[in-house]
Every structure is written in C-alpha cells, then in structure tokens.
Amino acid sequence: MTTNSPFLTVDDLRVHFSTEDGTVKAVDGLSFEVARGRTLGIVGESGSGKSVATQAILGLHSRETAAVSGRITLDGAELTGAPERVLERLRGNTAAMVFQDPLTALSPYYTVGRQIAEPYRKHRGASRRAARERAIEMLAKVGIPNPARRVDDYPHQFSGGMRQRVMIAMALVCDPDLLIADEPTTALDVTVQAQILDLLMELQEEFGSAIIMITHDLGVIAGVADDVLVMYGGRAVERGTVREVLAAPRHPYTWGLLTSMPRLTADVDKELVPIAGSPPSLLTPPPGCPFAPRCAFVDEVGDGRCAAERPALPEGRGAACHLTEEQQRTFYGERIRPRLA
Template sequence: MTTLTKTEDAPAPTGPESFLSVRDLKVQFSTEDGIVKAVDGLSFDVERGKTLGIVGESGSGKSVTNLTILGLHNPRSSTVDGEIVLDGKELVTATERELEQLRGNKMAMIFQDPLTALSPFYTVGRQLSEPYMKHRGASKKEARDRAIQMLEKVGIPQPKVRFDDYPHQFSGGMRQRAMIAMALMCDPDLLIADEPTTALDVTVQAQILDLLKDLQQEFGSAIIFITHDLGVISHMADDLLVMYAGRAVERGSVREVLHDPRHPYTWGLLSSMPRLDSDIDQQLTPIPGSPPSLLNPPSGCPFHPRCAFRDEVPGTLCTDVRPPLGEGRSTACHLTPEQKQTIFIDKIQPRLR
C-alpha cells in the first residue's frame, strides 16, 4: 500500500509567489530486486507564469517526480513521502477523488509520446471534449466548440474537419499539437511538459516550443518542462533544476546554470552537448561511466564514482557525506566556491567555446 505522509521538518516555501511547492519529496518503488529510490529528497518551487526546466539523464527521476505531482504513481507498489502544495492544496495526502478534480482542470500534462497517450479507438475531438464536459459541466455542443477553438489555437488546419479524425490520421507534429490542445482545454494553472518535442524534427520542434511560450503568455500558466536537451531548455525555461540519481544537484536561473555552471555533473552535460556555433570537428567530452543503480545508490555524493574532480576534495567527503543543496542558486557539491571557479575557467570553459 502507498504510504502518504508529510515531512514534519520540511523547510517552508521560499515565498508567496510559489504556485507549486515541492518539499523533501521521496518516491520509492518495491520490486523483486529491492526498493528503488526513484526520487530522494527533492525540493523546488514554480511561480505563476514561469517555466521551470528539469534536466538530467534517463533514470534521474524527472518523469517520476511529475507523475507523482499528478498522482499518477502506482499506489500498489510505490511509497510517497514529503510535501507537494499546489496553490495552497496539499496533494500528497489528497484523495483520488480530489486529484481527479484537479487533473485536466487545474493541472495537466503533455506526454512525451502522443501516439500512446491518445486512445486509437476514439476521435481526437471526443478525447478533447470529454474532460471539458466533466470538469466544466459543459454540453456536447459547448465542448465541441471549445475543442475546435483549441485545435485552431494550436495550429491544426481545418479544425472542424479534423475534430472527427482519429489519432492515426494526424502526423506526429499534429498529434503533439492535439495533446497540447487537450492539456489546455480547461485553462490549467500548471502545465507539465514531459519531453514533448523528443520525437519531432527540428522545424516542428521549434514550432511547438514557440507555441508553448505563446500559450503560456496568453494563459499565464506555470510550466514544468522536462528534457535532456540543454539547447531546448535555454529557449524555454526561466529557472533550471539539474537532477541526478533522484536528487537535485544544481539549481538557479537558466542563465546562471548554463553560463556559470558549478556542479561537475552540469559541466559534463554541457561538455557532451554539440554546439551550432562551434567548429565541425569539435570534440565532445562524454561523461564517463553510467548512471548509478537506484536499487543500491552510492554513498555520499551520488555522482562521485563518475566525477573527474573528486580528488580535489580532501579526505572521504565525496564518498561518505551527501552534499546538501541550499535554497536559491546552489549546488550539491563538496568543492569549494574557489575550486569550482578555477576548474570551470581553466578546464571546462575552453571546451564550451
């Protein structure tokens, strides 16, 4: 059974502007091999009208975090601890009925693969209309009119005709636009986008990103944008959270994190990313090793087995002590601020030019 408890000593939200506040979130899954610590003590805030980007390798806990916010984790095999507060409403202790009233209404999600998220047995129009009728008590005609309006808003040609089409009759880009239209049907205050452009070509990807920014400006939604692509996040986000092994290792404004990164893992992500303005023979520097097993995560700093700079820290701090992540602009790393600045200027920055 799922255990739903609040952490008594979780720090208070950072300020009145926080529309979504997550404090000391822990999500664990029971498996045949043991307990998977998918999210391990995560805290962050999202403001109204702002976009929080979350980046990290596969298995870092990005998607699990946001499925838990929506209450879409499996209650039979998962344990959730901590605090999730959406506009004053505590979600961890909310009932399934309460969450159903919020999902698709006050908070919504754009899934990574619309072909699997959309049912092949129902028309796109029906799938857009039903949540609107449920949450707003609208008639079929009102829901149809609203769905056609939203399909037009996201750039679907001939929306009155396409309303009666099935998902397989849409192209990949059009299915993603339909997913965005579905998520925005009830004007949600929180929109979670889980790698919504991964399977799209570059031109369609740019159109979808611009569309999300325009719709956010129109509706004033808070957005959590999950991706592994730092180029995309630089275009979309106001603030950035870097996750590794279920934990946050760096956070700050998107400009601070991308232009003045302070954690070795963030350095690794940036060094392994190709740049359009670099030479064609630019050499990328991959992060050595593989992400740790969440069944048996390493002690101390979870990144220390892959970190090229752990020898710069005296003693066994990196291997024995988990570095904390403070509020605001911060990193979870035992390197001193002076060491971080020196390493970045001398060793990392030349790779990024």
C-alpha cells in the same frame, strides 16, 4: 503576470517502488518551487527521476506499487495523500500534463476530438457541441491542418509529431494554472517546436500559468525557462536561474551536460566530450555523492569524502557538490569553459 510566492511547492519528495530485487528510490528527497508566471526547466539524463517526480504531483502513481512521501502543495492545497476525487478535479483543469509518449497516452478507441473535448466537458460543464468546437479550436492552435475534419480522426491516423500536438491541445484545453510538459517537442521538427513553445508562452502570458518543462534539450531550456533544476540519480544536484546555471554552472554533472552538446560555432572535426560511465543504480545508490563514480574532480576534494558523504543542495542558487565555490569557479573557468568555446 508574475508573483514571488510559489504556486507549487515540493518539499522532500520521495517516490519509492517495491520490486522483487528491492526498493527502487526513483526520487529521493527532491524539493523545488514554481511561482505563477514562471517556467521551471528540469534537465537530466533518462532515469534521473524527472518524469516520476512530476507525475507524483498529479497523483498518477499507483498507491499499491509506489510509496510517495513528502509535501506537495498546489495553490495552498496539500496534494500528498489527497483523496482521488480531489485529484480528479485537479487533473486536466487546475493542472495538466503533456506526456512524453503520445502513442501510449492517447486511447486508440476514441477520436482525438472526443479525447480533447472530454476534460473540457467534465470541468467546464460544456455541451457536446461547445466541447467539439473547443477541440477544433485547440487543434488549430497547435498547428493541425484542416482541424474541422481531423477532429474526427483516430490517433493512428496522425503522424508521431501530430499526435504530440494533439496531446498538447488536450493539456491546454482548460487553460490550466500549472502545466507540466514532459519532453513536449521531442517528436517535432524545429519549425513546429518553435510554434509549440510560443503557444506555451502565450498561455503563460495570458493566464499567468506556472510551467514545468522537462527536456533533454538545453537549447529549449535556454529559450523558455526562467529557472533550472538539474537532476541526477533521483535528486536535485544544481539549481538557479537559467542565466546563472547555463552561464556559470557549478556542478560537474552540469558541466558534463554542456560539454557533451554539439555547437554550431565549434570546429566540425571537434569531438564531443561524453560523460564517462553510467548513471547509478537506484536500487543500490552510492552512499556519498551519486555522481562521484563518474566525476573527474573527486581527487580535488580528497579524503574519500565524495564516496562517503552525500553533499546537500543549499537553498537558492547552488550545487550539491563538495567542491568549494572558489574551486567550482576556478575549474569551470580553466577546464570546462575552453571546451565550450
């Protein structure tokens, strides 16, 4: 079940935090769309703004410390600045999130069964007995052995990987229309990763859900995503379908992500090619392209343009880069693709 019309629209989203040292521009003008039945993969280094942006969708930032602007529309409803009671009806029901760190996301004071059952009782009006049975069902779905017994255990009695599966069970308990998965398979072994990803795809196929997958693992993106958004320094620097971005990437930062990955087919003695330098400060971001200080192709543009002028991300398929499309194709084919062979 897919549709071309977007279920979620994020337009010019900005999330700024005031600190003693100044304003941290964690997300600075981000726009994207996700349609029902499609999966958007968001990739980028730690600190690029992936989690901050998606938490803003659910209104999870404190209004006292975070300034959120732009438009967030979910199924036609405007969420930016929406009252808390509206967001409470949304969270865990229409939209849900799998948080990156289950140890801090789960309460140590309550059993995992109670925590999974709570949103089901609140949003579906289920009885305690029905909610408990649903919690057991979800624990079984995410691969927790002996779920009827483990439902009464506390988070500290689970391993890190099992806690992650509990978080996924909690997010899926109400069959949400939008699922935001923030590094959902980080703490899991490869076999369980495949089971969890299959479960997410089954949810999408059955209910036509829209999924946002945040991950550092480009292999996961290649396997489950329909579209890809590459973030750097609080902004989107490239987007397109998964086939377009992974087969013919256009931004030097995306090239760097690909060449820094180990490959099964590569010579075991072949060294990885890291991205030189460090991500930009979000307190004092560079006035031009945020990737310019680390980019090996700045001289190809010339005239100091990369350092002075911030490139725009075009609509649809494209990259926020001053290199021409012909240069992007040429440099990728001549300099980058041979490294991936």
